[in-house]
Amino acid sequence: MINDPLDDRIAGFYRGQFLSQVRLQQLQSLGEEHLAAERKQPWSNHLLLGRYVVAGGFAAAALILAIGLTVYWKDGARHSGSSSLLRAVASEIAMNHRKQLALEFSAADYRDLARRMEKLDFRLVAPADPEAAQLHLLGSRYCSIQGRLAAQLRLRDDTDRVHTLYETEASQKLRSAAVGEIKVANVRVRTWTDGDVFYGLAVADSGSK
Amino acid sequence: MKRRDEQAKEVTELPKAESPLIPLEDLLQRGYRYAMSLTHDQTSAEDLVQDAWLAILHAGGPRTFPYLFSSIRSRFVNTRRREQSVPMLPLDEATVPGLVNGHATGTGSVPVGFDRSLERALACLRPVEREVLFLSVVEGYTADEIGRLVGQSRGSVLSLLHRAREKARKCLEEFEPRIK
Numbered sequence: 001m002i003n004d005p006l007d008d009r010i011a012g013f014y015r016g017q018f019l020s021q022v023r024l025q026q027l028q029s030l031g032e033e034h035l036a037a038e039r040k041q042p043w044s045n046h047l048l049l050g051r052y053v054v055a056g057g058f059a060a061a062a063l064i065l066a067i068g069l070t071v072y073w074k075d076g077a078r079h080s081g082s083s084s085l086l087r088a089v090a091s092e093i094a095m096n097h098r099k100q101l102a103l104e105f106s107a108a109d110y111r112d113l114a115r116r117m118e119k120l121d122f123r124l125v126a127p128a129d130p131e132a133a134q135l136h137l138l139g140s141r142y143c144s145i146q147g148r149l150a151a152q153l154r155l156r157d158d159t160d161r162v163h164t165l166y167e168t169e170a171s172q173k174l175r176s177a178a179v180g181e182i183k184v185a186n187v188r189v190r191t192w193t194d195g196d197v198f199y200g201l202a203v204a205d206s207g208s209k
Numbered sequence: 210m211k212r213r214d215e216q217a218k219e220v221t222e223l224p225k226a227e228s229p230l231i232p233l234e235d236l237l238q239r240g241y242r243y244a245m246s247l248t249h250d251q252t253s254a255e256d257l258v259q260d261a262w263l264a265i266l267h268a269g270g271p272r273t274f275p276y277l278f279s280s281i282r283s284r285f286v287n288t289r290r291r292e293q294s295v296p297m298l299p300l301d302e303a304t305v306p307g308l309v310n311g312h313a314t315g316t317g318s319v320p321v322g323f324d325r326s327l328e329r330a331l332a333c334l335r336p337v338e339r340e341v342l343f344l345s346v347v348e349g350y351t352a353d354e355i356g357r358l359v360g361q362s363r364g365s366v367l368s369l370l371h372r373a374r375e376k377a378r379k380c381l382e383e384f385e386p387r388i389k
Contacts, residue, residue, distance in 0.1 A: 004374070006374060006377060006378055006381070007346045007374075009324060009327050010327065010331070010342055010343070010346045010347070010377070011346045011347050012324065013324050013327050013328065013331070014242045014245065014246065014343055014346075014347045015242070015347065016324075017241065017242050017245050017251075017254075018238055018241070019237055019238055019241040019255060019258065020251075020255065023255045023258075023259065024234065024237060024238075026259070027237050027258070027259060027262050028233050028234065028237070030262065030263065030266060031233050031262070031266060031272075032233075034266045
């Protein structure tokens with residue numbers, strides 16, 4: 001089979017085509033610049049990209065781990081702190097409850113007490129809490145909780161059991177950490193906040209006096 | 210056919226793997242000729258080679274003929290797709306819109322001694338027809354290899370080659386009635 005003359009002409013036609021010198025030099029210089037840049041780099045672009053990806057992965061993992069540990073530590077510390085603070089406050093309330101010191105003010109009305117206990121730096125109000133609200137007020141005296149001036153109110157329930165209600169200004173520390181219920185030496189102490197007032201209600205646990 | 214393939218291979222062996230020894234000028238000139246087969250226009254071919262070359266450099270791709278050809282081809286097809294809305298014609302060979310329709314529209318300058326008749330005859334062909342002719346005749350690709358590059362079967366490529374030759378011959382006869 002002889003060569004097709006047409007193919008020869010086509011081959012000759014295309015082999016006679018050349019990039020213009022200007023364009024060829026531009027493209028060559030671009031290629032040489034890239035080659036030179038690659039030689040300067042210790043790794044190829046792909047390796048560099050791979051290293052960036054790996055480094056980024058490690059960085060992300062480290063960041064996630066750090067955030068996790070920080071959250072865990074802070075959360076643990078907060079819970080631990082709140083638990084210890086609640087116990088400290090409850091112990092203080094329980095101790096005062098057991099002392100049953102003499103009342104300084106006798107009153108059956110919270111507004112009367114609020115007017116008479118003029119040293120208080122917060123507004124003494126009747127508790128809205130259902131359990132505390134149904135107790136009968138007997139009187140009060142000044143005291144302190146965690147170094148803050150407080151009102152110690154004596155109340156009794158329908159069975160003549162004595163309860164002690166503490167009110168003080170709800171500091172940020174008390175508000176965030178000392179809310180809960182705890183039993184300290186046969187005294188059940190429940191704490192809560194309502195508005196700007198921190199409350200602590202203590203009563204002898206059932207079965208004890 | 211075998212003889213033609215063998216002869217073409219002697220001229221330009223199809224590189225199967227990257228060779229770091231490929232001269233840059235050789236790579237670019239062959240890329241340009243391939244682009245010429247697609248566009249049939251010097252300026253467009255130069256732009257096409259430049260775009261493909263820049264893309265390869267930025268991607269850090271291999272500087273091989275097949276890779277450059279593929280890059281040129283994909284850019285040509287994309288450009289044609291953007292430039293024109295191409296109806297999906299039921300052609301039995303190539304179905305890539307940018308390669309199927311449209312004749313050469315370029316007005317690039319031609320050197321002195323240029324085979325103007327053949328240039329006009331090739332302008333009658335569709336890009337895909339010029340492409341397979343170029344790959345077979347100039348680059349020495351076999352029908353299988355062309356099929357892999359253009360995404361067609363070997364049979365379709367052989368059929369396309371045959372029809373491209375016949376079409377080119379017919380066009381040449383119009384421009385050169387004496388040549389057969």
